[in-house]
Amino acid sequence: MMKTMKLGRTNLVISRIGVGGIPITRLSESKAVEVLRRCFDLGVTFVDTANAYGSSEERIGKAITGYRNKVVIATKTGGRSKTTALEHLELSLQRLQTDYIDLWQLHNLSTFKVYKRVLRSGGAMEAAQEALKTGKIRHIGMSSHSLDVALHAVPSGNFETIQFPFNFVNTEAADELIPLCQEHDIGFIAMKPFAGGQLSDADLVIKYLLQFDGVVPDPGVKECREIEEIVDIVNGSWKLTPRENGKIEEIRFKLGRRFCQWCGYCQPCPQDIDIPHLMNTRNIRSYGEGFFKRVARAVEAGRNCVECGECEEKCPYHLPIRETIAENIEFFDRLMQEVERPWEEAN
Ligand code: SF4
Ligand code: SF4
Incomplete structure (x- = not known):
């Protein structure tokens, strides 16, 4: 019997684990439906899922037939204006083959x-409020990569859930944000949870994540197993055994020095380099074509790094950005010699 939890003030009762909607976009449609139904x-x-995750909503819509009443669907809009957000909502409803979305999240509010x-007049929040009234959505959440924005948003009363990066290497939510959510x-x-593929021991x-009450991990999966x-x-x-805690410490130590938390504090770069994407170049095999394209642009710009070091002064985690981006450009060039479409080759 699956353990359950309450998703914050939404009062939705959900399984203690969720499933994320990105990896299923890299499967065949029938395989994606099979994995979701499993x-x-x-x-x-x-x-x-999210409006922006390619075929994800459509595949969930196909898998959900016969399960709609049992499953809580969360999706997102990256629309910032009311008009765009409402357009996204209609598209999401159509793709998900449903007439309501349980949790609609404003995507990536990271600045x-x-x-x-x-939140201002004519903004996406007005779309959410209107959709609540018409019954097209049932709850409003948000996602963010910025701790400062998240800490500001949680007590604001505007959102019922927050989605934020959290895993045993990126633990910045643990100290303040999760207690504030509680x-x-x-709902958090x-x-x-797998740090974009950098962690592998399920x-x-x-x-680690289940130690935190009120936190639901939503790992993406590509295989039923x-x-x-x-x-x-x-x-x-x-319960984590002392040996498992030891392993966590070891992995933290190994990854820690290079683990970009995607906070964006190193930006802007005087050479206009998208540093977070460049720092995360090694994840291109996990995130699909859109991510690959952004990384490819960051790599091109990264070749113009003048090694001024401004970014390293701003990075709160003291990462060796110059050294890492030079290594990541080399990694990217090597990968491109080996494979043409790395986001597909990885599957
Ligand atoms: S060291 Fe390179 S990446 Fe960092 S701020 Fe300077 S030019 Fe930009
Ligand atoms: S390099 Fe540092 S400052 Fe820049 S996004 Fe990564 S963790 Fe944040």
């Missing part, structure tokens, strides 16, 4: 500028 059959009742923009009864959806990854393994972990004991 999730639902195993008792996973929370699925998270105060964007945060203010969606205090305000805001842990984005990037036992460590999932057990992956969700079977994860569900076994959820339904077993979550």
Whole structure:
């Protein structure tokens, strides 16, 4: 029997683990539907996607037939204006083959500028409020990569859930944000539980996250056996043994020096280099074509780095950005000699 939890003040009761909607876009449609249905059959009742995730919503829409009442669907709009957000909503409803979305999230509110923009008159929040009234959505959430924006948003009363990166290497949410969510009864959806493919031991990854009440991890899966393994972990004991804690420490130590938290504090770069994408170049095999294109642009700009070091002064994690981006450009060039479409070759 799948363990369940309440998703903050939405009062939605969901499985203790969700499923993310990105990796299914890199499968054939029939395989994606098979994997999603396996999730639902195993008792996973929370699925998270976004308008921007290519074929994801459409595939979930196909998989959901016969399961709609059991599954809580969360999707997102990157629309900043009311008009664009409402257009996205109609598209999401159509693709998901449903007449309501359980949780509609304003996607990637990672700067105060964007945060203010969606909340001002004519912004995406007006679309969300209108959709609540018409019953097209049931709850409003947001996602962000910025701790400052998230800490500001949680007590604001504007959102019922927040989605934020959280895994045992990127633990910046643990100290303040998660306790604040608990205090305000805001559901916390842990984005990037496997750190975008940099972590692989499901036992460590999932057990670590389950220690936090009110936090639902939403790992993406590409194989039925992956969700079977994860569900076994959820339904077993979550206690990390001293040996497992030791392994976590070891991995943190190994990855820590290079682990970009995607906070964006190093920006802007005087050479106009998209540093976070360049720092995350090694993830191009996990995130699909759109991400690949952004990384490819960042690599091209990265060749103009003048090694001024401004970014390193601003990075709160003291990452060796200059050294890492030089290595990542080399990695990218090598990969491009080996394969033409790395985001596909990885599957
Ligand atoms: S060191 Fe390179 S990447 Fe960093 S700010 Fe200077 S030019 Fe930009
Ligand atoms: S390089 Fe540092 S400052 Fe820039 S996004 Fe990564 S962690 Fe943040």
